[in-house]
Amino acid sequence: MNADPAGVGQLGDRAGTVDVARERAQTVGVRSAHHLNAAGAALPPVAVVDEVVAHLRREEHEGGYEAAAAVAGRIEELYAAAARVVCAAPEEIALADSATTGLRVIVDALRLNGSSRLLVSRSTYVSHALHLLSLAADTGAELVVIPSGADGAVDLERLERLLTGGPRDVVCVAHVPTSSGLVEPVREIGALTRRSGAAYLLDATQSVGQLRVDVGEIGCDALVTTGRKFLRAPRGTGFAYVRGAFLERLVPVAPDVRGAVWTGAREWSLSPTARRLETWESSVAGRLGLRTALHQLLERGIDVTGAYLASTANVLRQGLAAIGGVTVRDPASSASGIVTFTVDGLEAEAVSRRLAKRDVRTVSVPASHGQWDLGWRGVPSVVRASVHVYNDDSDVAALLDAVAEIARGAVQR
Known part of the structure; x- marks a missing residue:
């Protein structure tokens, strides 16, 4: 796997005081998939x-x-x-x-x-x-x-x-x-x-x-x-x-x-x-x-948590924006841990399904879930990736590599 798929740098120097390794050790779900769906339902810690x-x-x-x-x-x-x-x-x-x-x-x-x-x-x-x-x-x-x-x-x-x-x-x-x-x-x-x-x-x-x-x-x-x-x-x-x-x-x-x-x-x-x-x-x-x-x-600290999530999401946005055929759908000023995007020629649900087959967990959000936003913008649906403190470089790389592969396949069809 490409260690730095978009040339945007690693997360290690952005982690602040979040002990990502500790968070992953306390989160069973990271062992079986790259879970990028905290905005749907985040992975609970073992203690919970x-x-x-x-x-x-x-x-x-x-x-x-x-x-x-x-x-x-x-x-x-x-x-x-x-x-x-x-x-x-x-x-x-x-x-x-x-x-x-x-x-x-x-x-x-x-x-x-x-x-x-x-x-x-x-x-x-x-x-x-x-x-x-x-x-x-x-x-x-x-x-x-x-x-x-x-x-x-x-x-x-x-x-x-x-x-x-x-x-x-x-x-x-x-x-x-x-x-x-x-x-x-x-x-x-x-x-x-x-x-x-x-x-x-x-x-x-x-x-x-x-x-x-x-x-x-x-x-x-x-x-x-x-x-x-x-x-x-x-x-x-x-x-x-x-x-x-x-x-x-x-x-x-x-x-x-x-x-x-x-x-x-x-x-x-x-x-x-x-x-x-x-x-x-x-x-x-x-x-x-x-x-x-x-x-x-x-x-852990709310400010520390927020800084790590925003930083990680920003790395994702930069990486996605660098992939041909992919459009980041977030406003330019977005500062949360949620990232939305589309792939030319494919419905968001199809992209999310293909990501799931590669053990990358995202979700598709249709305009019917936000008619005053997506419907107003004329966007039928988006793929949503959302990060948390248990996400690290491997998760970012997995998403970006998989999206790049899916986007290339869509162009070649």
Whole structure:
């Protein structure tokens, strides 16, 4: 295998204080494939898997409720760890089974009506977009897709003109989209929403775990993220942040015994914390795995992690751009660990399948997952490669060599 397929240098001098060899030793999946799909579901560390399996074994012997009671203190530690990751307070954290669920519960709790205005970024993920489109159709709320600037990000001047002032405006932005390596200017958006009084909801599914996220600096009222992606936690886990003062606006459509108390025949009271948005049933084993994953991230360092991922992704972009017949589809300013590209003459799904046959794991993202982004750009689909701290030079070389071979084959057909 070519040690430096694109002449862009090795990752060793870019690793900073990430001990990539140690991360690989703690990640079983790197032994069988070049896994470049952290934005879909990252490879979990051994410690996370061990935590999950151990609790399932405990449930096997003691019963689910009994096992949950025994680890209640460790679940409380999960709230504190999640709060540390996004620079919030533990009472501002709610646990969920996914970012999609967390965002849906928050938006529904706003009780939108015909006077509401939804201002959404082009980077909005399909599940959130479909929910908002459905709500707009049902309630009569106005839905406006915020125009993008030349760099592909939210056009801040246009957003400022769209804001009417007051809480009727609800701004929804994806920090990093599923369809490119773009990073939205979330702090600048926060400054605009604070001045106007609009609500600001941030989908941080693809950013928490790889980028520094400080909800105070960003100025968002609520944030959601998932466990399985850059946090390297089990599937079916996630959490939300809700700013304390904003919580008063949220009245859950379906109160649950976890976040509410039935106080009389027709009365109930809601939890004064973000837990009013939670439901009783959950995977305790999965949440223990999330706790372990968050602790590992905090120990490694978020800034260090983000720097390594951005640097590795940049090496990939440079290498892909040097291959004939390959087009990098990320905006030029992309600074995340997500890389998207296309190969002339081949559908993205076909490219991803051919890469998989070479033990290189990527995913194809169709325009149906991002109509306001890929559809708007006229790109039917992209191949998405996304890196993490367990990826090294061998993974970069494997992807670039395989893509070059596939691109040559497409030209020769």
